Amino acid sequence: MCRDVVTPSPESYDVTRRAPAYWKYVNVALRKIVCMLKPTKEIIHDPETGAMKINTITTFKNFSMDFNIGKEFTEDLRIVDGRTCQTTVDWDGDKLVCVQRGEKEGRGWTHWLEGDKLHLEMRVQGVAAKQVFKKAE
Template sequence: MSKPNYTGIYNMVSQNNFEEYLAALDVNYALRKVVCILKPSKHIEHDVNSGEMKIKTVTTFKNFDMDFTLGQEFTEDLGPVDGRKCQTTVNWDGDKLVCVQRGEKEGRGWTHWLEGNILHLEMRAQGVTAKQVFKKAE
């Protein structure tokens, strides 16, 4: 079975439990409030043959770029959320992209999956789970 191609621009349509997730990451109150009102878009370039991916999260506050190759550990700059860095690996679990982040927060990571033109993002840290849902732009 071939893996899905995540390439596209996706606009956020909903989020759940995001402020609690940011609190679990020790993001200060004022920054949490700002980040929670943003409506980010995800700009994803995915080369299914090489496994190279570029995910750019775009907001009116700050943008966040993540370039990586599936299965290869890299140092991720967590910039717009908490200014920290961690060791990150993104790999396939079936047709889902699963990220494991090793750093100062236990159980930190995320999972992306597609259902038609809907992109799901589940984020985890310290036993707290948040979810964002994005719709692919036409």
């Protein structure tokens, strides 16, 4: 069982805010709140079973995503942005890639590590927003 806790780096928010086309798919009030948050991510992985859990912890809302690598599941994102979708998360080399099938084309995200930084790229309809997290001490 592996467990890492990471927090956003300061440059993370500037990069995310510079992707207004991505945010047009998120309700205006939620968009303003999200840009002020400093989430902590906790990633728990059991390599033997393929089970993974990603907790996103904020002062506004917490979100937990439980899944098995390579297995499609119904993801309930109503707490995040009011939708549900069919989701598959799998490894692509050293990157964790999520594909979300639902109301918008090309929706999903990719996580990868570079040194002590966890990168997150969120995508929808060809538009991307990025965040960078630094491993907690």
